[in-house]
Amino acid sequence: MYGYGYGYNDYGFGSPRMGLEAAGGIFATLLVIGFIAAIVLAVVVYRTYASDGNDQPFSVKDKSTWGPFLRFDKLVIDKILRALYIFCAIFTAFFFLALVLASIADGIVAFLMTLIMCAILCLIVELLERVSFESIMLSVIIARNTNDIKGMLSNRSNSQLPPASAAPEAPVPPAPAESAQPAPEPPAPTAQPTPETVVAPAAGHFCPECGAPVQPGSHFCPECGKKLD
Known part of the structure; x- marks a missing residue:
């Protein structure tokens, strides 16, 4: 009895504590x-x-890189943040994978439950990490672009910049246009006789029947219709 109880109680064979310790x-x-x-x-x-x-990376041997590094002209925080985000994303995946694999020691039910929970938590944590790093990177990108603009302006030669004392030139008024000569008016067209113009009959051309005037060369009277030939 003593030996049996000693081996079972003290060493914990078959107890739940053994599964937790193994996991x-x-x-x-x-x-x-x-x-x-x-x-x-x-x-x-x-x-x-x-x-x-x-x-250009910072180098202890290259003294030309010391000045930009100490003056913060070249920012390296964006590189550090990119590397840190990659490490955190990979390590987060390994962390939840280790939890899933360790739960195998507790049985298949615990393994399945741990797998589902870790998959959901892994997605949430990865999303939060991405949002956090993007928020920080926005500030870094703005600061880096500002430094790049300042560097571009400082490197421009003085010849490319307009002189500070130069007064703006007065605008030259345009030359007055030559007065245009009026175009000569075209001559008025002469009145042409229309076909309807009635020519007065010559003297002695009258109808012998009714006495109405008759145009020269007419063969009939326009009033009574008598034949004149």
Whole structure:
């Protein structure tokens, strides 16, 4: 009785505490592995996709980079934020993956419930991280664009800038246009006789029947219709 009770109660064979301890050990181990893997993947992803490679990096040996770095002419916080966001996004995924894998020690039911909950929480946390980093990056981008504009203005030569004492030239009035000569009026057209104009009959041309005047060359009287030939 004593040996049996000693082995069962003190060592906890078959107790729920053993499953929790095993799950905790698995989770801690996977979390450390995920942390290291997140660092490696963050470096690879940053160099492959996030690094533009156009800015001159700070170098201790190159003294020309000391001044811009100490005067904050070249901001590096945007690079740090990009790398930090990539690490946080990857590590968040590994964190919830470690929780899911560690729940296998508690049984299939606990594994399925943990899988569903971790999937939902992972999406929410990833979204919050993205919104937070974007809010910070907006301020950094505004500050960086301001520094770039100041640098462009300071690098312009004095020849490109207008002199400060130069007075604006007075506008030259346009030359008066030459007075246009009036065009000569066209001559008035002469009145042409219309076909309806009645020509007075010559003397002696009258109808012998009714005495009405008759046009020269007419063969009939326009009044009585008598034949004149």
